[in-house]
Amino acid sequence: MSLPPNTLDYWRAELDSGRVSSRELTELALQAALNSSEAPSTFIAVHAATARATADAMDLLRAASVPLPALAGIPISIKDLFDEAGQITRAGSVVRNDAAPAQRDSTVVERLRRAGAVIIGRTNMTEFAYSGLGLNPHYGTPRNPWDRQTGRIPGGSSSGAAISMTEGAAAAAIGTDTGGSVRIPSALCGLTGFKPTARRVPLDGVLPLSPSLDSIGPLARSVSCCAQLDAVLSGNSHMNLRMVPLANRCLAVPRTLVFDGIDATVAAAFDAACSTLSRAGARLVEIEVPEFAELAHINRQGGFIAAESWAWHADMLATREAEYDPRVAARIRRGAAIGAVDYITLLSERRRWIAGVQQRLADTGCDAFLLPTVPVVAPPIAALRDSDDLYGSTNLLMLRNPTLINFVDGCALSVPCHKPGDAPVGLMIAGLHGHDEQVLRLGVAVEAALSHAA
Secondary structure, rough: OOOOOOOOHEEEEEEEOOOOOOHHHHHHHHHHHOOOOHHHHHEEOOOHHHHHHHHHHHHHHHHHOOOOOOOOOOEEEOOOOEEOOOOOOOOOOOOOOOOOOOOOOOHHHHHHHOOOOOOOOEOOHHHOOOOOOOEEEEEEEEOOOOOOOOOOOOOOOHHHHHOOOHHOOOOOEHHHHHOOOOOHHHHOOOOOOEEOOOOOOOOOOOOOOOOOOOEEEEEEEOOHHHHHHHHHOOOOOOOOOOOOOOOOOEEEOOOOOOOOOOHHHHHHHHHHHHHHHOOOOOOEHHHHHHHHHHHHOOOOOOOHHHHHOOOHHHHHHHHHHHHHOHHHHHHHHHHOOHHHHHHHHHHHHHHHHHHOOOOOHHOOOEEEEEEEEEOOOOHHHHHHHHHHHHHHHHHHHHHHHHHHHOOOEEEEEEEEEOOOOOOOEEEEEEEEEOHHHHHHHHHHHHHHHHHHHH
8 A cells, every 4th residue: 555646735635625634644655665665775764653643633633623734744755864853864874873863853844844744754865965876785776666677776866755756655755956866866757856946945954965056855746746845845935836828938958968868768758848848839949058068077076066075074984984885985085186276266167157057048038948857767776786887977977967957056847758658757947046936837837738748
């Protein structure tokens, strides 16, 4: 038994009508979290007792006709990066098994609890969030729901977040996105994921990867679900999600870099989606963005992620490196070679780069970028596990397109654009800094057009 795949609006209506109780939803979610085939590698901790207690409390309040907040009684999973009072924040690692439990909830967890969410548990992830593939040698790697017999990656680093939903252990999941870690697993697993502008959601009580790039966002069943969760996480209760008509909306399709290495499945799904949006009245403009081709050179030493993760991990690596995933430790160690001059130069280069990308989009008069979230479908786990070279090249390929939006300090949605039954493919709608509501409104329209064409 597991939680059926429905939207937050659906579950809210079911709860409000009395057709289902929060305790019943929670029991279905807990059964999947504890007993599904992927359960051992999806959750690092399952909060069965507190989840049941929260569900019972929401049911009592609902029965008493007490006005309830947005997520009251709905099962949600959280990534193993967020502090919860009394829980160890392991970040998908065994290095922190002896760390002190958090003394208080992170702001994200506080806001979820205030919204009435039933927190089912803490989801597995790439160790310390440092990969877009989702492999974890300590806790295992949950398999993508597509082609489970082959055993394909879920995407990372929010791997367990995505699989908690596809297994029916949560109605939505909260992850983090530093270079694509919400959007990649969403794209590979057929979900919708939203990466907000960094700092839109407070990072208090969140174990960092790169504070310059880290952002917190939801994985869910629809754009509306993502918007509702973002409103809770950001504290923005006045969001206007009125769908904008696609007619005469301009979307810029960057031809620089983002289609390099694309496979036939992703190319076909993206082209079909573009045709659908054009028929719905959207104006798609192909543009060159030379700045995109510069980013690999700008980040040649490892960029902000290597520098800032090294600052956090240096002391721990010095004494406990043997306990790390070697592939994660190696990437963190690149930061040791980044000096103050390199870092200050990187800050300057980013400002110049952002200004260039902003000008390219402004010159087109377009509202947002449109591109494949990732250029390939989910590859098999075994081959990546067994080859460092393949792991490294595939990781870079998966992260490439999403990272562009983190570096420009923007916001982005990944929405499914594949045909039912086909390999999952994500379509990314990306905007500039602070354009979150515009991207979400566009996303609702894009989602509706794709749904009608399915």
